[in-house]
Amino acid sequence: MTHVFSSAQALLAAEGLDLGHSDWLTIDQQRIDLFAEATSDHQWIHVDPVRAATGPFGACIAHGYLTQSLANLFMPQLMRIDNMAMGINYGSDRVRFPAPVKVGSRVRGSGQIVRAELLGDTVQLVVRMTMDVEGQARPGCVIDTISRYTFNPICQ
Template sequence: MTQVFASAQALLDAQGLDLGHTDWLTISQQRIDLFAEATGDHQWIHVDPQRAASGPFGACIAHGYLTQALANLFMPQLMSVDNLAMGVNYGCDRVRFPAPVRVASRVRGRGEVLRAEAIGSAVQLVVRISVEIEGQERPGCVVDTISRYTFNPVTE
């Protein structure tokens, strides 16, 4: 279920909140190939199923940056912010790729609000997104996303 925040104070009070997890998503070879086209990264471990079958992972694997980019897909499934004037991606901290994500794997996002602080008229939120791999102990990616949210003025 998506956690909804309706005010700056609600975001500030969310520090430490477990946002739960998203539904499962199957990582298809088509998704990997499209990412390779978008980024120009055509390394054989990602896009050559025959060669990758005899490689170190036994199959094609998703690009690490594709796995990280899924945070952008999962975040709005985990949380939404109402009464927002603007929200921006401010960056990421501590990105890790603990396990490869093989083609046809199912992944989901798990979220936790690590920090929330007022920055001028905005709220800066650090949310850790872990890209869990079904049946695996280690996640495919763990990234601390940083977002800044500015709210519309409250009208009475």
Template sequence: MSHVFSSAQALLAAEGLDLGHTEWLTISQQRIDLFAEATSDHQWIHVDPVRAASGPFGACIAHGYLTQSLANLFMPQLLIIENMAMGVNYGSDRVRFPAPVKVDSRVRGSGQIIRAEPLGDAVQLTVRITVEVEGQARPGCVIDTISRYTFNPICE
């Protein structure tokens, strides 16, 4: 269930809010291969199932940056910004990959608004996205995303 925000004031008041979880997503070999093709990262631990089976993880694993990029998929499932004039991805503060994400694992995102700051006419929002891996104690990725949102004036 997404949390909906339609004003700067609502975002600022949401600091510390737990955004819940997204639906589960299976990380298929096809998704890994497409990411390898897009980034030219064809390391065998990602794209060679035969060799990876006898490697350190026992199977192919998703690229760390593939796991990180899922934040972009999970964010709009966790929060919706209405009445927005513009929103931009400003970057991230921290990214960690505590555990590998093996092929055919199911992952989901959980989120928390860890900081909401006024920035001129905008709000700078830091959301911690944790990419949970089903059946694993440690997540595949934890990233503090930073976005900036400006809103249209509210007409009454």
């Protein structure tokens, strides 16, 4: 279920809200290779299946930053901002990679609104996104995303 917010007041009232889970996504070698190409990070643990099979993880693993970037894919499945004049990605805090994400793994995002505060006419929202890995106790990534939203005035 996608949570829909259409005012600053609604976002502020949502502090502490559990946003639920996104759909599952399989991390295949093609996605890893495309990320390696885009970032010029061709380390063998990501892109050499033969060598990685004998490495510390037993297979290729996704780049940590690839796993982190999935927050952009999963967040719109968890929440939508309507009546927005502007929204920006302000940054992130506390990025952690507790466990590797092996090629072929399925991951999903879960979210919680950790903090919502009014800065002038803008709401700064901190959402903790956790990239769950199917069958693993520890997630592949936990990141506190920071976004800022300004809303259109409500016409009466």
